[in-house]
Amino acid sequence: MLPKLREALSVGCQRxxxxxxxxxxxxxxxxxxTRLPPYTLPQTITMQETNEFAKTVERIGKDVKxxxxxxxxxxxxxxxxxxxxxxxxxxxxxxxxxGSDLNAHHKKIIGYAxxxxxxxxxxxxxxSMADSVERGVTDMEVLETTAFPPLNWGRQSLVRHYxxxxxxxxxxxxxxxxxxxxxxxxxxxxxxLTGTARRDYTIYREKLRFSHVEP
Numbered sequence: 737m738l739p740k741l742r743e744a745l746s747v748g749c750q751r752x753x754x755x756x757x758x759x760x761x762x763x764x765x766x767x768x769x770t771r772l773p774p775y776t777l778p779q780t781i782t783m784q785e786t787n788e789f790a791k792t793v794e795r796i797g798k799d800v801k802x803x804x805x806x807x808x809x810x811x812x813x814x815x816x817x818x819x820x821x822x823x824x825x826x827x828x829x830x831x832x833x834x835g836s837d838l839n840a841h842h843k844k845i846i847g848y849a850x851x852x853x854x855x856x857x858x859x860x861x862x863x864s865m866a867d868s869v870e871r872g873v874t875d876m877e878v879l880e881t882t883a884f885p886p887l888n889w890g891r892q893s894l895v896r897h898y899x900x901x902x903x904x905x906x907x908x909x910x911x912x913x914x915x916x917x918x919x920x921x922x923x924x925x926x927x928x929l930t931g932t933a934r935r936d937y938t939i940y941r942e943k944l945r946f947s948h949v950e951p
Contacts, residue, residue, distance in 0.1 A: 775856040778827035789828035818849040847882030851890025
């Protein structure tokens with residue numbers, strides 16, 4: 737009986753060590769340099785496409801009137817359709833953010849819908865949004881919820897690619913924008929630009945993965 741117990745303990749320890757090594761490797765890899773391919777936002781879009789996109793966002797806004805729990809957006813088929821294929825709507829989304837026809841609630845919905853864009857496209861989108869905030873066309877709250885969504889949303893492009901030069905430049909820009917609140921500036925400087933936010937995100941993802949591992 738005792739040898740069997742020793743064998744079981746040995747197997748259990750080996751499994752724990754393997755899981756720990758996988759976790760450590762993922763954390764250690766957080767500081768690897770990243771590069772983003774160049775990307776330019778689409779420059780042309782028809783008025784019809786712009787109007788149809790705006791109407792869709794307004795329908796979503798009627799279905800989901802409060803965004804205190806943004807996950808409720810997934811109850812909207814219109815939202816899910818945009819969220820799953822954001823590249824098809826990026827030109828219309830940028831036009832809507834730059835315009836003044838939609839209110840802050842609707843623009844927040846657009847920001848959440850664009851979270852699955854590839855990193856270089858998300859950076860171009862969020863940079864355009866920051867321009868709109870500086871011009872006074874878009875509320876700072878819209879930029880806040882788009883740039884810093886909950887950890888379970890989208891690709892977390894700014895967090896994961898903080899070492900890419902254009903992302904670092906954008907984060908530095910945010911930390912110097914007068915519209916950005918002081919607590920967020922400190923978070924950018926102390927957490928994002930140091931890599932702490934990325935390590936925290938990696939730990940979050942690993943905990944989610946390990947929570948589904950059979951004992």
